[in-house]
Amino acid sequence: KASRAVGQANGRNPLPIVIPCHRVLASDGSIGGYSSGLDIKHRLLGLEGAELDL
Known part of the structure; x- marks a missing residue:
């Protein structure tokens, strides 16, 4: 699946x-993962003005 390839590329x-792989969300629209941790991902997205429903 293409989504797995994207996940592997982001992880590497x-x-x-x-x-900016922190902008990639999971296929279900959730925040997904991030190599530097979800707290950092949330902060980066917030700095960019993303509106997250958490």
């Missing part, structure tokens, strides 16, 4: 801030 991303 050597520059997670420069290459």
Whole structure:
């Protein structure tokens, strides 16, 4: 599946801030995972003005 390939690529991303994989959400619309942790992902998305329903 393409979604698995995206997840693997994001997990192997050597520059997670420069290459913005924190913007990728899970297929069900949930926040999903992040190599630097979900707290950092939430903060980055908040800094970018994302509106999250948590």
